[in-house]
Structure formats: structure tokens, C-alpha cells
Amino acid sequence: MAGFLFALPAIALVIGFIGVPIGQAVYYSFTEWNGLTSTWIGTSAWTQALHNSNLWTALQNNALLLLAVPFALGLPLLIAMLLHQRVVGWKIFRSIYFLPTAISWVVLGLVAERFFAYHGTLNSIIHVIGLTHVSTNMLGYESTALSALGITFVFTMIGTNTMLFLTGLATLDPSLEEAARIDGAGRWRIFRSITLPHLSRFIQLAFVMTVIALFSALFSLIFVMTGGGPGYATTTMEFLIYQTGFDQGAFGTAALYGLILFVLTAIVGVVQLRLIGSEE
């Protein structure tokens, strides 16, 4: 009984502010709702929403952004391997590499905007390497804005994922690699047969965290970099929910979109729970 009382405040907080709203979202997804009054319109709310092309654009943008995930995992893995070689000053390098992790994605978005701008760093680099007549403005065009967002996302994830992989590498017994080397195994072979399998749990965790961030943490970047545009080129599910609810006042539709996002992350979440569960 004491145990229950000790857990009660946490249970109440989580149920009241996470559990109950999920239930409400289900109810309101079948209504027309402006935040004050709601009218039940049944499944037609869903058929209408599913026929809205903006929803499909947003889902497509989310799917395309998934292409950034291999880079958001691969680059950190490479960087962690480099750090793990422990060259002179590796601890300083480690701190530098992790530093952007502390900065808000609002600020990183502002910096990224400067990077991609017409008079920004990207064009300076292009001009320095000799392509003086080429100028890009990636955030200004529907065809390239999403790529710019994806590149920014990869940058923002580097710190966290490198940290995860480096922790994983630190738990690897160096004598294993040593033994393999004596047996004549090459670097690639050691990486594939010893390092990678050892890191598998860390890679899974990083994968889950990266995908969840992709679905639910891009809001800040989109808000300052593109506002979802040009057109709907960088409107992802989470941003569509915000726009539908707060720009258009269609609370019911926004709640419905929220449920779709909920299901998408739940699928990833199940993988995560398995990961935690398999430990116990």
C-alpha cells in the first residue's frame, strides 16, 4: 500500500497529462472541433482527413527524411571509431564534437539558415572550390528545401549518436581485437566480426532515438528555417498538426493527425520496449 501511495503522484501526472489526452484525441478525431465546441461527425472526419492531400505530403516528407537516418547513424559511428583510436588530444576532440548537443535546435536552425542562405557559407565554399558561377539557395526551392532540412537534422544528431557509440566502444574488450589481429584478421574483418556485433544494441538504441527525433523533434528546425515551406515542401506530420490546429483552428483534424503520428511512433516505441525488456 505504501508503494502505491509513493507512486501515486507520478501515476496521476502521467495519466492526467498524457493518458487522458490520448483518449480525448481519439474522441475528438471523430468531431469537428474548434477548441470550444465540438460536433460529432463520425467516420466522415477520417475519410475527409485521409483525402486531404496535405496529410499525404506530410507523410511523404517524413518518409523521405528517413533517408537521412543512415547518415545520422553512419557518420557518428565513423567519428566514434576515430575517437576510439585515442590520438593525442582525443578528449578535447570528444568535448568539441559533443558541444552542439547542448544547443537548442532553434539556434542550430538559425545557424543552418545562415549556412544555406544565398550569401551563406555553402555558396562561399562552392565559390572557393572554383565553381564561381554556381549559387545555391536550398531553402528557397521546393525541390531542395527538404534536403537542406535533412542535412541539418544529420548535423544535430551527430553529438548524441557519437556519444552512444563511443560508450559502446568503451565496453568492448580490447583483447578480443588484439587476438583477432594476431590471428591475421584485417581491419575491415575485425570491424565486421567483432566491433559491429558488439555495438548492435547501441546501434538499435541510436536508431530508435533517431527515428523518434525525426518524427517529433524537427518542429524547432522547421519553425525557424522554413515555416513548413516553400509551399508544403518541409511540412512534416508534427508541423502539420501545429499548422492545422493553431493556424487554421481545425482542432479536430489536428487531433486526428496527432493520432496518426502517435501510431507511427508507437511502432518505433515497441522496438524500443523490446530493447529495454530483453535486458530484464
Next chain:
Amino acid sequence: MGRWVLFAVMVLIAIVMLYPFWVMIATSLKSEAQFLSGGGFSWLSWKNLTATIPVGQEVVSSTIVCTASILIILAVGLPAGFAFAKLRFRASTVVFLVIVSAMMVPLQAILMPEFVNVTKLGLTGGYLGAIIVYAALGTPFSVFLFATYFRGVPDELIEAGIVDGLGYFGALWRLVVPIAIPAIATVTVLQFIQIWDDLLVGLLFIQNTSERPITVGLAVLAAGRTTSIPELMAGSLVSALPAMVVYLVFQRYLVKGLTMGIDR
């Protein structure tokens, strides 16, 4: 030879990772005219900063929101973690799993009902609404982390405390909390960075512009596209500093928190 190539590559990566800081510093040290023409140096943006962006007041707001939310998360998470680890009750495993699953629910998924509920409670004016939402979002992870941590505490220690007449609360406060300092630090650091850097909750749940946290203030000015970029960059630097300091000082707790549950 190989070592030098490696070193060079690492310097190159360091340059890329330091790029945001270079942009913020270099841009903030120009006037708007100099920024547009490309060259020059000026302290003007820093002198005008507080007139354009109320950074002082916004830093205070961010600090209040962060501190209050974290205190609630700890006050609620510590006893719950203790209960799930040591004072099992009926269906506690199921309840624990439900709370842990809530970690996976993104705020956007429940944004509309949440916003309307908190508005109806009359809490979306000042700090309170945002504090409660941050506390609710941070609680599942802290419960998970504390429960995992407390499982490593021997039962005998707690039993001895209870026999000595401390009671459950006394056992938690006098015996368990003191050895849980690393876990408390982990939760505090992770949540501090998370909340300090967050936009969505502050943007929607704090309607009074005079109580806006700094990250929200910056984002709103940036999205408005009328504020001078050098001043915006100066403000960004101010907003980034506290989180960076916390981060550099408590780096190891952050790593611990991220890999909690899989690094044993």
C-alpha cells in the same frame, strides 16, 4: 604517418562541429549594414541587444520554468522509482510498463487536447501550464531511470532502516536519496538541456510575452524575419551559454542517462 592523417581528419571534424559557434560569434560582431555588405567589425549588435531582445528577462523566465519543472520531476519521480523497485504493490509491474511507455508519446500527438485542457484550467497565461506539461513529459523517463537505479540498492539496507523506525518515507529520504545523487544529477542535466532548449511547449503554453523563455523569444523573432540577424545571433549565443556550461561540467551524467538500461 597514419596517426597524422587521423589527427588531420579529427581537426576537420572539429571545425565542422564548431561552425555554429563561429557563425554566432562572427555574425554578432557586425552591424546590420556590415552583415549585409559582408565585412567589418562592430559591437553595435551587442550594445543594442537588450533593446531588441529582452534577454535578461527571458533568461530569468527560462530559469524559473526549468527549475520548477525539474523539482516536480524529482519530487514525483524519486518516490515512484523507489516504489517500483522496492515497495512492489498490486499490478505494479503493469503500471510501471504503462508509465515507461508514456516516454514514447510525442507531445505533438496529444497537442490539441493537452492545449485545450491546460487552457481550461486557466494555466496558459504564465509559467504554470508549461511547468506542468514539462513535468508530465519528463516524469516517465525519470521514473524509469530511478527504478533501474534503485534496483541495485540492497533490500537489507532498506529493511534495516525500517526496523530502525525510519518508516518508508524516512528510508527513502535518509538512505536512498543520498546514494542516488548520480541518478538525480543525470535526470537534472538531461531535463535541464531538454527544457531550456525546447520551443513547442513554451511557445503555446506561455501566452504572456513578458514571461517567454529565451528559446521561444528567439524563435518568434526569427520566424518574424524582421529582426537584425547579427542581434539574433548575439541573442542565440546568450541562450546557448547556460546549457553549454551545464553540459561541459556534467558531461558524464548525460552519457550515463542516454545509455541507461543497456550499458551493463
